[in-house]
Amino acid sequence: MNTATQTHLQRLEAESIQILREAVAEAEKPVMLYSVGKDSSVMLHLAVKAFHPSPPPFPLLHVDTTWKFRAMYELRDKLTADLGAELLVYQNPECVEKGINPFDHGSSVHTDMWKTEGLKQALDHYGFDLAFGGARRDEEKSRAKERVFSIRTAQHRWDPKQQRPELWRLYNARKAHGESVRVFPLSNWTELDIWQYIHREEIPIVPLYLAATRPVVERDGMLIMVDDDRMRLKPGEEPQLKSVRFRTLGCYPLTGAIESEASTLPEIIQEMLLMTTSERQGRAIDHDQSASMERKKQEGYF
Amino acid sequence: MAHATGELAATGIEAYLDQHEHKTLLRFITCGSVDDGKSTLIGRLLYDSKLVFEDHLAALESDSKRVGTQGGDLDFALLVDGLAAEREQGITIDVAYRFFSTERRKFIVADTPGHEQYTRNMVTGASTTELAVILIDARRGVLTQTRRHSFLVSLLGIRHVVLAVNKLDLVGYSQATFDAIEADYREFASGIGLTDIVSIPISALRGDNITGPSESTPWYSGPSLIEHLETIEVADDLHAGPFRMPVQWVNRPNLDFRGFSGEIVGGAVHPGDPVRVLPSGRESTVARVVTYDGDLDEGIAGQSVTITLNDEIDVSRGDVLTAANDPAGVADQFQADIVWMSDDQMLPGRPYVLKLGTSTVGVTIASPKYKVNVNTLEHLAAKTLELNEIGVCNIGLDRPIAFDAYRDNRDMGGFIVIDRFTNNTVAAGMIHFALRRAQNVHWQAVDVDKAARARLKGQRPTLVWFTGLSGAGKSTIANLVEQKLHEQGFHTYLLDGDNLRHGLNKNLGFTDVDRVENIRRAAEVAKVMVDAGLIVLASFISPFRAERRLARDLLGDGEFVEVFVDAPLSVAEARDRKGLYAKARRGELVHFTGIDSPYEPPEAPEVHVDASGAVPAETSAELVIDHLRAAGLLRSPA
Numbered sequence: 001m002n003t004a005t006q007t008h009l010q011r012l013e014a015e016s017i018q019i020l021r022e023a024v025a026e027a028e029k030p031v032m033l034y035s036v037g038k039d040s041s042v043m044l045h046l047a048v049k050a051f052h053p054s055p056p057p058f059p060l061l062h063v064d065t066t067w068k069f070r071a072m073y074e075l076r077d078k079l080t081a082d083l084g085a086e087l088l089v090y091q092n093p094e095c096v097e098k099g100i101n102p103f104d105h106g107s108s109v110h111t112d113m114w115k116t117e118g119l120k121q122a123l124d125h126y127g128f129d130l131a132f133g134g135a136r137r138d139e140e141k142s143r144a145k146e147r148v149f150s151i152r153t154a155q156h157r158w159d160p161k162q163q164r165p166e167l168w169r170l171y172n173a174r175k176a177h178g179e180s181v182r183v184f185p186l187s188n189w190t191e192l193d194i195w196q197y198i199h200r201e202e203i204p205i206v207p208l209y210l211a212a213t214r215p216v217v218e219r220d221g222m223l224i225m226v227d228d229d230r231m232r233l234k235p236g237e238e239p240q241l242k243s244v245r246f247r248t249l250g251c252y253p254l255t256g257a258i259e260s261e262a263s264t265l266p267e268i269i270q271e272m273l274l275m276t277t278s279e280r281q282g283r284a285i286d287h288d289q290s291a292s293m294e295r296k297k298q299e300g301y302f
Numbered sequence: 303m304a305h306a307t308g309e310l311a312a313t314g315i316e317a318y319l320d321q322h323e324h325k326t327l328l329r330f331i332t333c334g335s336v337d338d339g340k341s342t343l344i345g346r347l348l349y350d351s352k353l354v355f356e357d358h359l360a361a362l363e364s365d366s367k368r369v370g371t372q373g374g375d376l377d378f379a380l381l382v383d384g385l386a387a388e389r390e391q392g393i394t395i396d397v398a399y400r401f402f403s404t405e406r407r408k409f410i411v412a413d414t415p416g417h418e419q420y421t422r423n424m425v426t427g428a429s430t431t432e433l434a435v436i437l438i439d440a441r442r443g444v445l446t447q448t449r450r451h452s453f454l455v456s457l458l459g460i461r462h463v464v465l466a467v468n469k470l471d472l473v474g475y476s477q478a479t480f481d482a483i484e485a486d487y488r489e490f491a492s493g494i495g496l497t498d499i500v501s502i503p504i505s506a507l508r509g510d511n512i513t514g515p516s517e518s519t520p521w522y523s524g525p526s527l528i529e530h531l532e533t534i535e536v537a538d539d540l541h542a543g544p545f546r547m548p549v550q551w552v553n554r555p556n557l558d559f560r561g562f563s564g565e566i567v568g569g570a571v572h573p574g575d576p577v578r579v580l581p582s583g584r585e586s587t588v589a590r591v592v593t594y595d596g597d598l599d600e601g602i603a604g605q606s607v608t609i610t611l612n613d614e615i616d617v618s619r620g621d622v623l624t625a626a627n628d629p630a631g632v633a634d635q636f637q638a639d640i641v642w643m644s645d646d647q648m649l650p651g652r653p654y655v656l657k658l659g660t661s662t663v664g665v666t667i668a669s670p671k672y673k674v675n676v677n678t679l680e681h682l683a684a685k686t687l688e689l690n691e692i693g694v695c696n697i698g699l700d701r702p703i704a705f706d707a708y709r710d711n712r713d714m715g716g717f718i719v720i721d722r723f724t725n726n727t728v729a730a731g732m733i734h735f736a737l738r739r740a741q742n743v744h745w746q747a748v749d750v751d752k753a754a755r756a757r758l759k760g761q762r763p764t765l766v767w768f769t770g771l772s773g774a775g776k777s778t779i780a781n782l783v784e785q786k787l788h789e790q791g792f793h794t795y796l797l798d799g800d801n802l803r804h805g806l807n808k809n810l811g812f813t814d815v816d817r818v819e820n821i822r823r824a825a826e827v828a829k830v831m832v833d834a835g836l837i838v839l840a841s842f843i844s845p846f847r848a849e850r851r852l853a854r855d856l857l858g859d860g861e862f863v864e865v866f867v868d869a870p871l872s873v874a875e876a877r878d879r880k881g882l883y884a885k886a887r888r889g890e891l892v893h894f895t896g897i898d899s900p901y902e903p904p905e906a907p908e909v910h911v912d913a914s915g916a917v918p919a920e921t922s923a924e925l926v927i928d929h930l931r932a933a934g935l936l937r938s939p940a
Binding site for chain 1: 595
């Protein structure tokens with residue numbers, strides 16, 4: 001590069017790499033939380049860049065609910081195999097045993113048990129002292145105040161009153177025994193930045209982000225995809241074939257699709273630019289009440 | 303995000319993406335209080351750049367009716383206030399980061415509170431920004447808080463300022479009012495070194511001069527706020543400065559590759575450039591500037607790269623690669639601005655941890671030369687700094703590091719201070735310059751050294767440190783230990799806390815600050831005595847772990863033996879040989895350990911004696927001697 005001016009994406013990339021390296025240098029046993037979503041994909045790509053020519057010096061951890069879309073499992077296994085990355089898959093044994101699912105137990109219990117509890121168990125099980133997460137500050141109001149490096153108690157709780165001031169690019173990763181650090185390298189990225197970067201860098205993403213004809217049922221105002229035969233149809237419900245895509249990915253019975261014809265990255269970026277609802281609206285878990293994300297975070301949800 | 307609608311229709315998505323990809327980034331901070339309409343301004347910027355989604359807008363409409371302050375009209379402030387507690391109170395209590403973009407630029411806004419107790423948050427927010435928007439309520443003009451915000455902006459080295467004179471609608475869009483405020487502000491600002499100031503008359507609530515010219519201010523011909531933010535050239539001196547790259551991580555995938563990963567924080571680097579590694583001073587030349595996307599012919603400030611060198615020299619995390627012909631300084635003592643950010647006051651002399659760039663070292667901070675009243679900018683005498691106080695202090699590190707003055711390079715001169723026990727970030731600092739004395743006062747090497755003196759005495763010099771509550775029996779046991787050692791022919795000295803306070807430490811009181819200094823002096827005296835070859839018995843309440851740690855760190859390995867004389871408060875108080883507990887309980891003595899000042903018990907003392915009364919002092923003294931013997935300290939050194 002010959003000019004002294006970096007574009008905003010170049011600055012974001014350099015900043016994220018600096019964060020990834022700093023965290024790894026200061027941690028004893030780091031891990032990257034990998035959800036197979038678009039933000040995870042970008043974070044993993046940045047990690048590959050940050051440590052090149054070495055491979056990323058940490059494993060990937062997928063806190064699995066067994067209810068993700070099949071296409072997510074496919075990409076997860078292919079991508080980690082291609083990268084030669086170490087992938088740890090953790091499923092909360094209590095959930096496996098009790099067969100926790102969104103239909104019998106509701107979205108709240110399902111998410112809390114598989115994801116929130118599962119994550120805490122996995123971190124304790126492997127003894128990780130630092131975990132990278134793909135959260136962005138633009139996702140939700142209370143996240144705008146989240147630090148890049150965030151200390152969690154031994155019980156994995158986040159205390160909004162005990163956050164350390166974060167100055168310049170100096171991150172304080174020191175912690176007492178039992179405490180851990182969550183690090184968010186994508187803090188300053190917006191949804192548009194993520195898509196733009198995926199486009200520019202040709203990062204592999206789950207095809208569900210692109211529109212295709214898929215079987216869906218309409219339920220509580222959301223289009224739910226019938227991804228496998230575990231989907232319980234209510235009386236009178238008949239899956240319809242519609243051209244849909246997903247803006248966020250999670251457990252398929254809890255993730256709403258939008259009707260769309262956008263089947264290429266530029267098209268979905270275009271659609272997003274013209275779209276007037278925010279990204280998280282497709283997630284059933286955020287709807288309870290306006291301060292719900294903050295409460296979940298204090299309880300240990302990422 | 304319909305801000306793009308027009309563009310998209312005009313140019314198509316591919317052209318739009320191309321344009322977006324080439325946008326630059328500006329980070330700025332907004333300073334002002336809730337009353338100045340700061341949250342309203344940020345909400346307005348998001349709203350006007352069409353970054354508010356319909357579902358957020360629906361929530362905003364219902365929230366505006368429920369808790370809004372605009373009589374049911376859209377209350378933009380509600381768009382940006384995040385945490386539940388503060389939403390109820392209607393104030394922002396932390397730094398929040400907001401994002402919006404226009405056709406030309408992407409913006410990251412640090413939204414920081416204007417309340418007095420939150421100086422630390424503003425300093426935090428300002429540290430990453432290139433420009434500050436200072437909001438003034440047109441009805442109230444330049445206030446104390448305006449001066450405070452401006453001082454902090456100047457302190458953090460932000461060169462570009464926008465003076466946004468808000469609520470102009472409430473003064474009838476009066477040019478005279480605007481002109482008077484601007485003149486008033488410029489006079490003040492030039493005095494603190496702020497010169498690049500652009501003043502804009504706005505109404506955040508009504509949208510005047512936010513995105514375009516307002517019909518209400520025909521007398522104003524300057525840019526709107528957005529126009530100015532989009533076009534201002536944030537002259538980046540870093541690119542012109544000398545090459546600097548703190549090493550974050552040594553990249554060694556195999557025996558054939560050894561690279562040094564870091565972000566370039568100053569200047570540029572090319573293959574073939576001679577570099578000097580600091581603090582070691584070793585030199586080499588750059589072989590490659592490696593990135594995932596291919597090697598670079600030139601790496602510039604702001605890029606994260608991995609550099610390989612042509613010589614195999616020792617480089618590790620914390621070192622800085624610098625231009626060989628214009629290297630950074632190396633020193634272990636500095637004068638610096640310190641912004642104290644912890645509820646616990648600064649304790650001069652206490653060992654803290656300092657992080658600058660990628661180096662982490664031990665630091666002690668001397669009593670401030672002065673502190674600054676941020677409202678009047680007066681310099682005041684001070685013994686310490688409290689939360690949100692700013693002072694100029696000398697600091698001493700436990701080893702030299704590479705640095706530049708903060709005004710020359712923020713990344714090479716800005717540091718944080720971390721408490722060793724809570725691990726909290728307790729202060730931020732900015733280096734002015736290195737102190738010359740560190741380099742010029744050389745340690746006098748002497749031929750008769752500690753080992754020689756110890757051999758003559760036939761013993762190993764040691765510091766035995768007795769800690770515990772007043773009345774626990776420290777001095778009694780220390781006395782017995784000394785008697786026994788003396789009888790056995792060892793050379794000893796008993797340093798007693800009370801006795802030192804009659805002489806060397808008689809100018810010290812019992813505040814936390816003075817207690818730290820009391821122990822620091824005692825430890826230094828003990829160190830000299832150990833150097834003289836003596837077995838030193840020190841008897842001090844020494845309530846804080848950090849200072850006992852300081853004493854331990856001053857001595858060599860195995861030379862420090864901590865004896866915890868452990869008596870429950872009730873027992874020590876019942877003894878009360880000096881009548882001090884009674885006085886403290888009556889309120890005649892303040893800062894008394896155990897009563898209104900804390901005692902932090904040792905976590906892993908070498909000797910732990912039960913002083914509850916169950917064990918005779920004689921037995922405890924034998925326990926100490928047994929430990930010294932078992933540790934091989936009562937033998938002549940080989």
